[in-house]
Amino acid sequence: MRFGQQLRTSLIKDWYYYYIDYDGLKESLSKSGEGDATTTDRSRPPKHGAWTEADEQRFVRELEQELDKVHTFQQVKSQEIVRRIKASEKEVNDVIARAEQHNDDEPSEEDFMLLEEDLSDIIADVHDLAKFTQLNYTGFQKIIKKHDKQTQWHLKPVFAARLRAKPFFKDNYDAFIVKLSKLYDLVRTRGNPTKGDAAAGGGQQNFVRQTTKYWVHPDNITELKLIILKHLPVLVFNASKEFDPKDSAISSIYYDNTDTWELYTGRLKKTEGAEAIRLRWYGGMENDTIFVERKTHREDWTGEKSVKARFALKEKNVNAFLSGKMTVDQVFDKMRKEGKKGEKEIADLEQLAREIQYRVITRKLVPVTRSFYNRTAFQLPGDARVRISLDTELTMTREDNLDGRKRTGDNWRRMDIGIDYPFSQLPPEDVERFPYAVLEVKLQTQAGQEPPQWIRELTASHLVEAVPKFSKFIHGTATLNPSRIHLLPFWMPQMDVDIRKPISHRFGIERPGQSADISTSGPYDDDTDDEHDNLPLPSNDASDTEDLRRLREARDAMEQHDMQQQRDYGNGNTTRPGGPNELDIEERIAARPLPQPDDDYPLYDSDDEDDALDEARRVGGWHYRRKLLEHYASAAGARAWAALKAARPVPHATAMPEGNGNGGAAATLGVPKYSGEVRRFKAPKGKRIHVPVRVEPKVYFAAERTFLSWLEFSIILSSIAATLLNFGDAIALTSAWAFTLLACASLFYSMGLYLWRVDKIRNRRAVRYHDKYGPTALCVGLLAAVAVSFGLRLGKGGWDGGLKG
Numbered sequence: 001m002r003f004g005q006q007l008r009t010s011l012i013k014d015w016y017y018y019y020i021d022y023d024g025l026k027e028s029l030s031k032s033g034e035g036d037a038t039t040t041d042r043s044r045p046p047k048h049g050a051w052t053e054a055d056e057q058r059f060v061r062e063l064e065q066e067l068d069k070v071h072t073f074q075q076v077k078s079q080e081i082v083r084r085i086k087a088s089e090k091e092v093n094d095v096i097a098r099a100e101q102h103n104d105d106e107p108s109e110e111d112f113m114l115l116e117e118d119l120s121d122i123i124a125d126v127h128d129l130a131k132f133t134q135l136n137y138t139g140f141q142k143i144i145k146k147h148d149k150q151t152q153w154h155l156k157p158v159f160a161a162r163l164r165a166k167p168f169f170k171d172n173y174d175a176f177i178v179k180l181s182k183l184y185d186l187v188r189t190r191g192n193p194t195k196g197d198a199a200a201g202g203g204q205q206n207f208v209r210q211t212t213k214y215w216v217h218p219d220n221i222t223e224l225k226l227i228i229l230k231h232l233p234v235l236v237f238n239a240s241k242e243f244d245p246k247d248s249a250i251s252s253i254y255y256d257n258t259d260t261w262e263l264y265t266g267r268l269k270k271t272e273g274a275e276a277i278r279l280r281w282y283g284g285m286e287n288d289t290i291f292v293e294r295k296t297h298r299e300d301w302t303g304e305k306s307v308k309a310r311f312a313l314k315e316k317n318v319n320a321f322l323s324g325k326m327t328v329d330q331v332f333d334k335m336r337k338e339g340k341k342g343e344k345e346i347a348d349l350e351q352l353a354r355e356i357q358y359r360v361i362t363r364k365l366v367p368v369t370r371s372f373y374n375r376t377a378f379q380l381p382g383d384a385r386v387r388i389s390l391d392t393e394l395t396m397t398r399e400d401n402l403d404g405r406k407r408t409g410d411n412w413r414r415m416d417i418g419i420d421y422p423f424s425q426l427p428p429e430d431v432e433r434f435p436y437a438v439l440e441v442k443l444q445t446q447a448g449q450e451p452p453q454w455i456r457e458l459t460a461s462h463l464v465e466a467v468p469k470f471s472k473f474i475h476g477t478a479t480l481n482p483s484r485i486h487l488l489p490f491w492m493p494q495m496d497v498d499i500r501k502p503i504s505h506r507f508g509i510e511r512p513g514q515s516a517d518i519s520t521s522g523p524y525d526d527d528t529d530d531e532h533d534n535l536p537l538p539s540n541d542a543s544d545t546e547d548l549r550r551l552r553e554a555r556d557a558m559e560q561h562d563m564q565q566q567r568d569y570g571n572g573n574t575t576r577p578g579g580p581n582e583l584d585i586e587e588r589i590a591a592r593p594l595p596q597p598d599d600d601y602p603l604y605d606s607d608d609e610d611d612a613l614d615e616a617r618r619v620g621g622w623h624y625r626r627k628l629l630e631h632y633a634s635a636a637g638a639r640a641w642a643a644l645k646a647a648r649p650v651p652h653a654t655a656m657p658e659g660n661g662n663g664g665a666a667a668t669l670g671v672p673k674y675s676g677e678v679r680r681f682k683a684p685k686g687k688r689i690h691v692p693v694r695v696e697p698k699v700y701f702a703a704e705r706t707f708l709s710w711l712e713f714s715i716i717l718s719s720i721a722a723t724l725l726n727f728g729d730a731i732a733l734t735s736a737w738a739f740t741l742l743a744c745a746s747l748f749y750s751m752g753l754y755l756w757r758v759d760k761i762r763n764r765r766a767v768r769y770h771d772k773y774g775p776t777a778l779c780v781g782l783l784a785a786v787a788v789s790f791g792l793r794l795g796k797g798g799w800d801g802g803l804k805g
Contacts, residue, residue, distance in 0.1 A: 003142050007135055012128055018073040019132070020066050020139040028059055029143075029150055051151040059147065063140075063159065070136045071166040077129050078171060084122050085179055091115060092183050096191040115187045119180060120511065123226050126176050127509040130222035137169035172245060174376065177225050181234040181378075193233070193381075210443045210451075214464035215436040217500050221392055224439070224463050225376060226509055228388055231454050232378035248374040249419040250391075252280040253399055253412065254473045255365040261485065262363070264477050268489060268690055269764060272299045276473055277356060277365060279318065280310075285418040288315050294356055299696065311349045318412045321353075324361050328353045367399035367408055369480060371472040372419060373438075386452065387442040393421045394434035396476025402484075432479045436499065438472070439464055461507045465499040467491050488689045703757045710750030713778070717743035724789075735789035742781045749774060 004022060011019050092115055095107045140163065144156050163169075185193050216224055255277045256263040266274030276295040281287045293310035313321060313331065320326035328350050336346055359365065373391040380386070397417065399408055407414045407430070417423050423431050441459065443451050450456075458464070470491060478485045478492065721739035724732045753771065760767050 003138065007139060010131065010135060012132065015073070015128075015132060018069060020070055020136045020143070022139045022143060025059075025062060025066065025143045026146065028062055029147060031055070051153060056151070056153055056155075060155070060159075063143070064162070067140065067162065067166055071168040074129070074133060074136075074168040074171070077125070077132075081122065081125055081129065081176060084125070085176065085183075088115070088118055088122060089179070089183055091118075092186055096186060099191045112187055112190055116184070119184050119187060120230075123180055123184070123230070124509050124511045126173055126180070127223055127226050130173055133169050133171065134219055173222050173225075174245060174248070174374075177222075177229060177376070178234050178236065180226075181229040182236075184229060185233040212441050212459065213467055213470045214439040214441070214459065215467050215470075215499055216390065216439050216464055217436060219500065220463045221390070221437050223509060224458075225390065227458065227463075228378045228390075231452075232380065232386060232388060235377040235379045235381070245374070246284050246419060247282075248376060249284065250280065250282055250373055250375050251419065252278045252371045252472075253367045254278045254369045254371070254477070255360065256368045256477070257364050258366060258368060258400055258402060258484070259364075261477075263365070264474065264485065265487065267297065267471060268474050268487060270297055270299075270469070273297065275359070277359065278473070279412065281315075283419075285415075289313075290315050290318055292318075292321075292353070292356060294352065309352050311353055319410070321357060322360050322412060324357060328357065366401070367412060369473060369476040370397045370399050370413065371395070371476055372397070372421065372423075373472075374421075385444045386455065387444075389440045389442075391438040391440075394436075394438060394472065395421060395423060396432040396434065396472065396480060397423060397426060398430045398480045400481075402481075430480070432476055434472075434475070435495075436465075438470065457507055462501040462503050463507075465501075467494070486687050488684075488687055490689055490691050492689065699761055700758070703754060703761065707750055707754035710746060710753075714743045714747040714750070717746065717782075731789070731792040734792060735785070738785040738788045742778075742785050745781065746778055 004026075007019065007022055095111055095115060098107050140159075144159055147153070147155050254263075263274075263276060267276050274297040278293050278295075280291045280293055281289065290313050291310045292313050293308060295308045296306060298306045311331075317326055317331065321331060331353060332346055332350055335341060335349075336343075341349075371394070373394040376390045376392070378388040378390075397414075399414055401407055401409070417426065422433055441455065443455070459466070471489070474489050475491075478488050717739050721736040721743060724736035724739065726732075753774065757769060760769070
């Protein structure tokens, strides 16, 4: 969908005249050579089609007028929302005070319903203003890009300064969200909000903890927050303190060995006992309390859960502790004297500190990556069954001293940056600004209990894109060290895919009593010029109603189509409903036909050596030379086999044009294609993409049982051969040889297959483990051996003739 059409279908009718006049500015660009009637010398008109300085002045003046109009309206609406929130806060407090007095003037249920509707209307206003800001900012960026492309006059760097002078797009709505969350929670609970410790809820028995991570496009961040706050309040640790944006800032320094990258590799491969060691602080650099944390991964088959443990340390003591100059007893001496914690808890913390200190010193761990983000957490204070966090402005920076640059020096962190996002003072190679926000949903439910309905709708909506096991440490380390990290996480190729999706179902912010005002976010082509956008603009006459009616009819038709597909899918149709709410990338991959048997990775292609060669390189010596020779021999054989296959005369499939695979009403109505089509991802030269594979002990036993089954069958065949030898004639001897050869082939084949499987399981390779041809070949061989025995017997005159002979 081109931006001109996106703007026309997404704008709010009552605010129409305050949006950027995108079509008017486009038309102004086409008036090259006309200049300005007040400044151009009409006696010497310029050549038609040439963009003159007068044209530039005219266009810039029109652009300034549009910017002033949008900025002024945004400021007015923002102040209006502030006043409405203050008025609603006063009304809510009055109603709550009346409810606490328990007299005749006690508020009724209708009073709370009216307050809830009023707050819902304010929430819708905040949502609309955020969309208004987003659309207009995109409009200015696009029209400037179009101007620079058509006129060859570079306006972008000049107009960027004017945008900074009127930064309507930089308004942070977090203060609104925090205030609205508190008021909405008061009204929803009828003046009895849930109270308690934010870490509570872990005492319930027989619970299942589930954590899933999602990416959120910046266009959908504010809308997502507003949706969540209607179900969960914003978690504020210090309710008595006024909201400060820097309170939501979280910074973490991750440690690793820059020679082996063992912590990175362990966390990426999810090996049993893999650790991540980091130092974290909340707020600005002036915060004196640093938390030393260790995250330990545990496999499910161990019966244990992955744990995160930490202890607090003063910033002035961090360097001394990590170098071993400060002992663990000295760290906890003050805590033991204060007596605020029990002796057992202090002993556990001391054990943790000793293990981390020993690990850092012996494994030569140094700071490598810093992650920074602003976190908005949603949770009932006394109930941890549903915890949602949204991390925005995620940025990773380098903390190592490699490349001859002393970023941290002898300190435990670099001091040239703080929480001043976007860290413009850093060179490009030192910073990775993640393009999406990260949503983390933690559910702790009873066994067999379904998650809340709104959670299921949220995670299935167009607002999020599931990325299981995403890690800030892994992503930042892999991105910032391209020449040192050769094993990439599986989500890395997905960074080039636009995760925005059109609306799939009626899910979003609605005004009370107006179900039509749903979210209008959706993708459009950022690089497509829209010179051919000729759709009619909204006007003030009766055509407004007609245009709106047509849009609603088109939307309803699309929703009916999606609902019918959902019903068909639920009735056993193997085709998942298409359109915007189709399967996420993991599900689409799982639904694809399996690749060829020689594909080592079903989805990702890699060019680098395998894990065994990398390990042999680290060991060195004759072991590495032998592995290297095997690698070259295997590569030569693969090239020869590829050449033979290429020379084989086989028919080739006809190339088909790309499509989104969605027909019917969705395609007819011009629903934008979802660009995240399933495709084979190619790893960069010299790198591999790691595909996570779960390996439990029962997998090894399953492979062993399969081998023993083959071995048992081989023994049966050899027993048949030994029995045939007792007949003593030539026919029996031939049949015995046939069964003996089949038994030996079965034995050696099963042994080779078992060793291959064990090697791949040990290295966690995502290969085809089931045997596609072995059982068939065995049956064919058995049939051939029996046919030989019968054929020879019948050729000698039947059973009687054979016995007499």
